[in-house]
Amino acid sequence: MPDDKLDLLQGTLDLMVLQTLDTMGSQHGYGIARRIEQVSGDLLILNQGTIYASLVRLQHGGWIAAEWGTSENNRRAKFYSITRSGRKKLARQAENWDRLSAVIGRFFQTAAKGAGE
Amino acid sequence: MNSLLARVLAAFRKKDLDREFQDELAAHVELLTAENRRAGMPEDEARRAALVKIGGLEAARELQREARGLPTFDSILQDLRYTFRTLRKDAGFTTFAILIVGLGIGASSTIFSVVNTLLLRPLPFRDPARLVWIANSGEEGLSGQTTQVRYMVDLQEHSKSFSGVGGYMAFYGVGDNKLTSDGPPERLSGVQVSRNFFSLLGVQPFLGRSFTAEECKWGGPQVTLMSYGLWQRRFASNANIVGSKLLINDKPVTVVGVMPASFDFGAVFAPGTQIDLYSPFPLSKETDAWGNTMAMIGRLSPGASLATARAETSILGALATKADKNGNGFEPRLRLLSEHVSGRIRPALLVLACAVGVVMLIVCANLSNLLLARTATRQKEIAIRAALGAGRGRLVRQMLTESIVLSLCGGALGLMLAFFGTSSLAHLQTLSIPLLENVHVDITALAFTFLAAVLTGLVFGLVPALHVPGISLHDSLKETGRGSSEGKSRTWIRKALVISEVAFACVLLVGAGLLIRSFVRVMDVNLGFQPERAATLRIDPDSRYSTQAQQNTYYNEALRLVRDIPGVQSAGLTDALPLGRNRTWGAPAEGHNYTKENFPLAFPRIASDGYVHAMGIPLIAGRDFTARDTPESEPVIIVNQTMAAALWPGENALGKRIGAGGNQFRRVVGIVGDVRHLALEKNSGNEMYIPIRQTQDIQSVDLVVRSTLPLPALANAVRETLRPLDPNLPAQEFRPLETLVDKAVSPRRFTMILLAGFAAFALILASLGIYAVISYSVSQRTQEIGIRMALGASTGELQRGIVFQTMTLAGLGMLGGVAASWILARAIQSLLFGVTASDPFTFLLMLAVLTLVAAAAGYLPARRASRIDPVTALRSA
Numbered sequence: 004m005p006d007d008k009l010d011l012l013q014g015t016l017d018l019m020v021l022q023t024l025d026t027m028g029s030q031h032g033y034g035i036a037r038r039i040e041q042v043s044g045d046l047l048i049l050n051q052g053t054i055y056a057s058l059v060r061l062q063h064g065g066w067i068a069a070e071w072g073t074s075e076n077n078r079r080a081k082f083y084s085i086t087r088s089g090r091k092k093l094a095r096q097a098e099n100w101d102r103l104s105a106v107i108g109r110f111f112q113t114a115a116k117g118a119g120e
Numbered sequence: 121m122n123s124l125l126a127r128v129l130a131a132f133r134k135k136d137l138d139r140e141f142q143d144e145l146a147a148h149v150e151l152l153t154a155e156n157r158r159a160g161m162p163e164d165e166a167r168r169a170a171l172v173k174i175g176g177l178e179a180a181r182e183l184q185r186e187a188r189g190l191p192t193f194d195s196i197l198q199d200l201r202y203t204f205r206t207l208r209k210d211a212g213f214t215t216f217a218i219l220i221v222g223l224g225i226g227a228s229s230t231i232f233s234v235v236n237t238l239l240l241r242p243l244p245f246r247d248p249a250r251l252v253w254i255a256n257s258g259e260e261g262l263s264g265q266t267t268q269v270r271y272m273v274d275l276q277e278h279s280k281s282f283s284g285v286g287g288y289m290a291f292y293g294v295g296d297n298k299l300t301s302d303g304p305p306e307r308l309s310g311v312q313v314s315r316n317f318f319s320l321l322g323v324q325p326f327l328g329r330s331f332t333a334e335e336c337k338w339g340g341p342q343v344t345l346m347s348y349g350l351w352q353r354r355f356a357s358n359a360n361i362v363g364s365k366l367l368i369n370d371k372p373v374t375v376v377g378v379m380p381a382s383f384d385f386g387a388v389f390a391p392g393t394q395i396d397l398y399s400p401f402p403l404s405k406e407t408d409a410w411g412n413t414m415a416m417i418g419r420l421s422p423g424a425s426l427a428t429a430r431a432e433t434s435i436l437g438a439l440a441t442k443a444d445k446n447g448n449g450f451e452p453r454l455r456l457l458s459e460h461v462s463g464r465i466r467p468a469l470l471v472l473a474c475a476v477g478v479v480m481l482i483v484c485a486n487l488s489n490l491l492l493a494r495t496a497t498r499q500k501e502i503a504i505r506a507a508l509g510a511g512r513g514r515l516v517r518q519m520l521t522e523s524i525v526l527s528l529c530g531g532a533l534g535l536m537l538a539f540f541g542t543s544s545l546a547h548l549q550t551l552s553i554p555l556l557e558n559v560h561v562d563i564t565a566l567a568f569t570f571l572a573a574v575l576t577g578l579v580f581g582l583v584p585a586l587h588v589p590g591i592s593l594h595d596s597l598k599e600t601g602r603g604s605s606e607g608k609s610r611t612w613i614r615k616a617l618v619i620s621e622v623a624f625a626c627v628l629l630v631g632a633g634l635l636i637r638s639f640v641r642v643m644d645v646n647l648g649f650q651p652e653r654a655a656t657l658r659i660d661p662d663s664r665y666s667t668q669a670q671q672n673t674y675y676n677e678a679l680r681l682v683r684d685i686p687g688v689q690s691a692g693l694t695d696a697l698p699l700g701r702n703r704t705w706g707a708p709a710e711g712h713n714y715t716k717e718n719f720p721l722a723f724p725r726i727a728s729d730g731y732v733h734a735m736g737i738p739l740i741a742g743r744d745f746t747a748r749d750t751p752e753s754e755p756v757i758i759v760n761q762t763m764a765a766a767l768w769p770g771e772n773a774l775g776k777r778i779g780a781g782g783n784q785f786r787r788v789v790g791i792v793g794d795v796r797h798l799a800l801e802k803n804s805g806n807e808m809y810i811p812i813r814q815t816q817d818i819q820s821v822d823l824v825v826r827s828t829l830p831l832p833a834l835a836n837a838v839r840e841t842l843r844p845l846d847p848n849l850p851a852q853e854f855r856p857l858e859t860l861v862d863k864a865v866s867p868r869r870f871t872m873i874l875l876a877g878f879a880a881f882a883l884i885l886a887s888l889g890i891y892a893v894i895s896y897s898v899s900q901r902t903q904e905i906g907i908r909m910a911l912g913a914s915t916g917e918l919q920r921g922i923v924f925q926t927m928t929l930a931g932l933g934m935l936g937g938v939a940a941s942w943i944l945a946r947a948i949q950s951l952l953f954g955v956t957a958s959d960p961f962t963f964l965l966m967l968a969v970l971t972l973v974a975a976a977a978g979y980l981p982a983r984r985a986s987r988i989d990p991v992t993a994l995r996s997a
Binding site: 031032033036050051052053055056057059060062063064074075076078079080081 | 148
């Protein structure tokens with residue numbers, strides 16, 4: 004496996020799925036997987052099968068809803084869309100994520116400075 | 121919470137959801153393939169790349185299922201399904217396992233139900249932990265343990281530790297009340313209680329009311345409360361019974377109420393008897409003059425403890441005894457009522473509980489052993505599952521699931537057995553064990569059974585299950601591989617299991633052996649009378665015979681009529697059959713001075729001429745009573761050997777006089793043999809016989825008949841004969857004397873039979889264990905045996921070798937078992953009679969039994985081994 008690809012952090016996939024549905028609107032599993040790969044600039048190793056576990060989790064939590072529809076190639080496919088509580092969760096999680104990455108970033112900066120002296 | 125609910129729901133819609141996901145996934149693959157095609161891949165390559173991208177369809181499905189449902193639950197279901205399949209395939213093993221677990225658990229939960237009712241569950245009274253049994257200091261005899269009314273009143277007035285003190289008159293007789301109204305005449309048992317007795321226990325009448333102060337006065341109105349059982353049986357639960365009058369002993373008695381069904385006096389205070397009527401006992405001068413009569417119960421007042429109550433009552437008792445020289449004295453002995461009730465049966469129950477525990481251990485050892493043998497034959501299957509990716513944890517869990525399923529099935533069977541066992545125990549009314557009627561399988565027992573089943577499954581499944589990961593994949597999958605190195609450690613465990621089974625069985629056998637020997641000893645005790653071919657019937661004279669002269673005419677007439685029946689050898693009357701009544705009277709010899717400590721007491725029995733002979737009591741010297749011992753003739757008395765020797769050591773008692781039960785002196789005219797009248801295990805002490813025609817101090821009259829007639833014929837003949845004398849003679853209760861003895865030994869027999877049953881079960885299991893291990897080792901060594909036979913080993917040698925192997929195992933087990941029994945037998949000392957806890961005969965006999973059984977269990981596989989055809993054995997290698 005190439006070294007420059009990133010493994011997904013635990014729990015981040017759910018967040019990406021939510022974000023994708025928030026910006027793209029209703030989407031099927033393939034569409035969501037595609038989109039995540041595109042946005043990440045193909046840097047993420049996404050085992051597309053894992054999307055569905057994430058979708059089930061989000062559905063159980065009531066953050067997304069599912070509906071059967073027809074795909075681009077005229078096949079029956081399940082379309083997912085974000086719910087109101089999903090949006091709230093997304094906002095909360097995004098803020099958490101920001102704070103966490105800020106802390107981590109600061110931590111590494113200080114550590115780098117400390118090491119430089 | 122929501123997501124948990126969703127998961128649970130999903131777990132139940134597995135099929136639908138799987139199908140849906142199948143579609144969803146197919147669409148995804150389709151889209152990916154199309155994308156790859158657009159990128160210029162050939163058709164099959166495009167699809168393959170799509171599948172890789174998804175990470176495998178099965179894996180995606182599994183991931184989704186895991187997120188969706190209850191993964192552990194699912195896999196447990198899977199384990200269960202698999203378990204049922206394998207267990208069904210091996211029906212013989214399954215049946216056997218369920219059967220022995222069922223028997224073990226059935227026995228355990230039955231015993232648990234008994235223990236729970238008798239020892240654990242509180243008595244059926246309000247706040248029973250505060251109830252105290254207040255006995256008097258006397259050691260032997262009911263008279264010694266009961267208290268004179270004056271001391272009870274004193275305690276009621278002065279004690280601060282008790283919020284109430286009440287009691288019942290202990291000297292009631294079974295069947296003392298003859299009911300002649302409302303249907304056929306019937307003898308009922310009644311007990312007199314102090315006014316506060318029911319409120320003290322916290323029991324309210326179900327109908328009507330309790331006694332009033334007026335009714336509790338001497339000579340007050342005659343009233344009674346009846347038991348729920350009597351009300352239902354005889355009065356068809358008639359709600360208007362309160363206020364009606366019954367004819368009891370020919371006197372009208374008003375019914376003031378009915379006690380609730382939950383109140384069973386007999387079950388708590390007089391095991392094995394049924395009390396039908398409760399009447400008030402006056403605490404008056406008159407009843408005080410009767411001497412020691414009251415069995416007392418106190419309720420501790422708030423803040424008081426048993427210890428403070430003990431201290432206080434002993435001071436109060438001593439003061440009262442000192443203050444009043446005319447009293448019988450009161451030296452209180454206090455214990456909790458619950459201890460008093462369960463006291464005597466407690467050691468036996470504890471022994472049974474431990475025994476049943478040991479039985480369960482043997483069951484577990486046995487099943488462990490069988491499961492180990494099964495894992496050995498299933499090695500290949502297990503190896504294949506491991507090779508296909510089953511984790512070790514999963515395999516262990518699978519094995520444990522199997523054993524727990526087995527033991528739960530066994531538990532279900534056991535529960536049925538327990539329902540059956542408890543209900544048959546509860547209906548053993550002749551058994552004089554307290555509270556036995558209340559024994560049933562309740563929620564606690566259900567929980568116990570369930571826990572026992574799960575625990576049993578875990579215990580017997582653990583060793584085999586932990587063995588699973590040790591199975592070597594490579595060896596197992598090879599065609600002929602036998603996993604020899606694991607084989608050794610497994611053999612070692614199996615041997616240890618068998619050894620411990622033998623040891624446990626040995627302990628149970630020795631325990632049962634000691635109890636059986638004790639029982640035999642008790643039954644061998646010289647009762648002093650001969651119960652065979654003798655029977656008794658209550659024939660109290662009714663109210664038409666009120667004066668002593670009339671009563672004496674009645675006795676003469678009754679005896680004459682009965683003796684005239686062909687086949688009747690002798691007949692006599694008494695007021696106290698052995699192993700029934702319990703009382704003592706003062707009995708000083710004329711011309712002796714006694715201190716209070718050595719004042720002679722004796723068990724009095726009012727009897728007629730012919731009683732001694734009808735009972736088969738030997739007349740040692742002097743004469744029996746005659747019909748001429750009347751109020752007009754000299755007062756006479758017959759004493760037993762012990763009393764003759766105690767009152768006049770070294771002298772001839774005949775012709776001496778005794779002041780028996782009053783100031784009147786009676787001349788000793790006869791000396792008879794001792795009778796075990798309290799219990800089979802207890803010596804007689806002083807006994808004296810007073811002629812029935814010279815006293816009116818009689819509460820009941822029992823006719824004792826010795827005859828060659830069969831009981832039903834005798835009963836009919838006696839009833840027919842006596843009809844002119846007493847047309848109201850109740851029909852029931854013609855009892856062979858043997859039933860008295862049976863009842864007296866019933867708790868001992870109960871314990872013995874149960875323990876013997878457990879021991880037999882243990883013996884069977886242990887022999888099966890030995891058989892299983894030896895025949896397994898023989899089948900494993902078929903080739904070796906074949907080679908040895910080909911090399912010229914004789915059948916005899918081979919058999920000897922295998923039997924020797926068996927005996928080594930059994931011997932080790934017995935060694936441990938004997939050592940454990942030696943120590944544990946001390947614990948059942950109190951249940952033994954006539955044998956010591958280290959009785960060598962019992963130990964040797966039980967070892968012989970075990971040796972024989974072990975030899976038999978080893979001989980069968982040995983014989984099979986010697987019949988192995990060397991050619992076939994070697995070829996199969």
